[in-house]
Amino acid sequence: MLPRISVVIPVKPGGEVRALSGIARATYPEELLEVLVAYGRQPSVQRNMAAREARGEILYFLDDDSQVAPDFLERVAQHYQDERVAAVGGPSLTPAGDNALQRAIGIAFASKVGGGGVRNRYRKSGSARFTSDSELILCNLSFRRAIFLAHEGLDERLYPNEENELMDRLQQEGHLLVHDPELAVVRSQRPTYRAYVKQMYGYGRGRGEQTLIAGKMKPVSLAPSLFLIYALLVPFLQSAFFALPLLGYLLVILAASIQGAIDGRAAALFPRLLLVYPTLHLVYGAGVLRGLISPRYRGGQQTHWEVEIQRLNDIKRSTFSVQRSPE
Incomplete structure (x- = not known):
């Protein structure tokens, strides 16, 4: 018997909900599907509030621009036939029509040199x-609602990395997580270099804050920060010997950029990858240090912004009419 599924989409006030067009083509029985659009400025709070209002047995979190396949709900429902499974998700892929910078970011995220242990969040493999939280990403992730609520949902002090903190807790209790490459969604990367820098700094800061909350450090998470400190110290070191690791790193970046341009079949990707890779490592590393030293929740729980939730009962008719929150 198929479960009832509630799709939850957090959106900024006045934001466009492009994900609705794909959901409207879903082949899942309409009577077993509801869509909740949560408007606000604090995604963790928006998702938690929508989860409490949802009527489905399964919560499926998408971002406002996540483009899904028509059969995505059937696929996720199959995995929940195993009662041990608490969360199911798939990767987020970069559209072929994105600009060169966006495609370079997508290539870096999906590579060993860039994405490393989390690269399967950004490729079908x-x-x-x-799996573990390393392969799952919140723009394309579902949970059993009962388990989600029993664990008080996402930690509202965190954004991003709130899903990683929850999945860590679930795995520690013996629950299973599933990564299904065929559940892939398609989402564009950040359109400008400035937005990409902000994204990587935020990712790093969220990881640092999550580390403090969890009380444990994954050594690989600290590697970019250690490399950043090393790179800043190199000019002050007396011996050229200490610059050899930096030279090796630059050669790896050069090789990865060439390979990425070949795989992407576009020469324009090469100079952008030369910029994207070091930015990913160094800016992320700076964010981790900031999160560890000065977490945003130090003064207590973050302020809860007002959240407005719209329930779209007839998604096929509502897709193009409910695009913006009321003024």
Whole structure:
């Protein structure tokens, strides 16, 4: 028997909900599907409030621009037939029509040199499998609603990395997580270099804050920060010997950029990858240090912004009429 599924989409006030066009083509029975659009400025709070109002057994979180396949709900429902499974998700892929910078960012995220252990969040690789939070991403992630609410949902002090903190807790209790490459959504990367820098700094800061909340450090998470400190110290070191690791790093970036341009079949990707890779490592590393040293929640719980939730009962008719929140 198919479960009832509630799709939850957090959106900024006045924001466009492009994900609705794909959801409207979903082949899942309409009577078992509801869509909740949560308007606000604090995504963790928006998702939690929508989860409490949802009527479905499964919560499926998408971002406002996540483009889904028509059968995505059937696929996710299959995985929840196993009662041990608490969360199911898939990767976020970069559209082929994105500009050169966006495509370079997508290539970097999906590579060993850039994405490293989390690269499967950004590429289709292998078949459906049990996994950890390293392969799951909140723009394309579902949870059993009962388990989600029993754990008080997402930690509202965190954004981003709130889903990682929750999934860590679930795994510690023996729940299973599933990554299904065929559940992929398509989402554009940041359109400008400035937006990309802000994104990587935010990702790093969220990881640092999550580390403090969890009380444990994943050594790989600290590697970019250590490399940043090393790179800043190199000019002050007396011996050229200490610059050899930096030279090796630059050669790796050069090779990865060439390979990325070849794989992407566009020479314009090469200079952008030369910029995107170091930015990913260094800015992320700076964000981690900031999160560890000065977490945003130090003074207590963050201010809760007002959240408005719209329930779209007839998604096929509402897709193009409910695009913006009321003034």
